Amino acid sequence: MELGLVGLGKMGGNMRERIRRAGHTVVGYDRNADLADVHSLEELVGKLSGSRVVWVMVPAGEPTQATVDRLAELLEPGDVVVDGGNSRWTDDERHAEQLAAKGIGFVDCGVSGGVWGLENGYALMYGGDAEHVAKVQPVFDALKPEGDFGAVHAGKVGAGHFAKMVHNGIEYAMMQAYAEGWELLEKVDSVENVREVFRSWQEGTVIRSWLLDLAVNALDEDEHLNGLRGYAQDSGEGRWTVEAAIDNAVPLPAITASLFARFASRQEDSPQMKMIAALRNQFGGHAVEKK
Numbered sequence: 001m002e003l004g005l006v007g008l009g010k011m012g013g014n015m016r017e018r019i020r021r022a023g024h025t026v027v028g029y030d031r032n033a034d035l036a037d038v039h040s041l042e043e044l045v046g047k048l049s050g051s052r053v054v055w056v057m058v059p060a061g062e063p064t065q066a067t068v069d070r071l072a073e074l075l076e077p078g079d080v081v082v083d084g085g086n087s088r089w090t091d092d093e094r095h096a097e098q099l100a101a102k103g104i105g106f107v108d109c110g111v112s113g114g115v116w117g118l119e120n121g122y123a124l125m126y127g128g129d130a131e132h133v134a135k136v137q138p139v140f141d142a143l144k145p146e147g148d149f150g151a152v153h154a155g156k157v158g159a160g161h162f163a164k165m166v167h168n169g170i171e172y173a174m175m176q177a178y179a180e181g182w183e184l185l186e187k188v189d190s191v192e193n194v195r196e197v198f199r200s201w202q203e204g205t206v207i208r209s210w211l212l213d214l215a216v217n218a219l220d221e222d223e224h225l226n227g228l229r230g231y232a233q234d235s236g237e238g239r240w241t242v243e244a245a246i247d248n249a250v251p252l253p254a255i256t257a258s259l260f261a262r263f264a265s266r267q268e269d270s271p272q273m274k275m276i277a278a279l280r281n282q283f284g285g286h287a288v289e290k291k
């Protein structure tokens with residue numbers, strides 16, 4: 001089939017290659033002309049024949065909204081837009097309604113696998129009407145990992161990004177757990193080779209996982225991570241997971257703590273710990289450290 005693909009960065013660039021390897025035609029547009037096959041969304045739409053499918057793989061928020069707005073003007077009834085970026089699931093219903101007003105279908109798709117997806121395949125979680133999903137199916141088949149799992153029609157519009165959001169919440173908590181265990185192992189003198197402990201855990205243990213494999217890769221590159229600052233950004237999925245937990249009164253202590261640990265990583269000093277120190281000093285005369 002023919003696919004229009006908007007956004008050819010770390011994800012979209014490799015996805016274009018994987019879909020082409022499966023024998024499909026991909027016309028790619030990126031605002032960075034060095035990456036693109038065509039110079040505009042208009043040209044991209046013009047190059048696709050028949051009932052068109054356009055996959056959007058740009059950053060969530062304004063770039064995705066601007067792309068959906070323009071595609072709503074350019075596409076025709078019967079065409080389908082897929083949002084494969086990490087958009088907030090609450091944006092999906094709005095995009096579906098905006099496009100449906102023009103007779104254009106919409107599918108939201110959470111994509112996992114990062115830069116390894118070209119070779120390993122991309123895990124896909126999608127939401128939308130069955131008739132719209134069916135039009136995208138050959139692309140899903142090309143992108144998904146080999147084997148029985150790795151792709152799911154999770155439900156209605158928004159279900160794909162909701163599932164991906166929860167996946168990322170779990171990702172935060174799992175990474176935090178490995179990181180905490182690693183710090184404790186590094187702290188004690190009795191454990192002399194932390195990296196080899198991590199490596200040994202890759203086989204047979206209850207906690208083996210791809211994230212653990214990646215942790216070993218990172219330790220092979222820099223055994224004590226001395227070259228890195230302890231600073232972690234977030235792109236929104238963890239926050240949205242915690243917000244959804246509050247909306248639904250579902251307790252998520254591990255995921256919430258892992259999100260807050262990232263916030264703490266961005267502080268040079270901790271204002272709240274100054275207050276703790278000041279209060280301990282006030283009520284108990286406990287020593288404080290002065291600047």
Ligand SMILES: NC(=O)c1ccc[n+]([C@@H]2O[C@H](COP(=O)([O-])OP(=O)(O)OC[C@H]3O[C@@H](n4cnc5c(N)ncnc54)[C@H](O)[C@@H]3O)[C@@H](O)[C@H]2O)c1
Pocket residue numbers: 006007008009010011012029030031032035057058059060063064066067084085086087111112113114115235
């Ligand atoms: N990197 C990952 O591991 C990963 C995994 C799953 C999902 N995602 C999501 O996929 C999307 C893309 O991520 P990425 O890692 O490839 O980002 P990236 O920054 O590497 O690439 C984004 C590309 O989009 C282009 N772009 C931005 N605005 C545009 C616009 N208005 N029109 C056309 N092109 C535009 C940029 O020039 C860039 O090439 C994001 O929503 C991201 O959250 C990323």
Ligand SMILES: O=C(O)[C@H](O)[C@@H](O)[C@H](O)[C@H](O)COP(=O)(O)O
Pocket residue numbers: 086111112113114168171233234235236237238
């Ligand atoms: O499943 C995946 O492939 C990752 O989760 C992917 O989506 C990406 O690396 C996250 O966007 C990072 O999210 P944070 O920036 O919030 O850590």
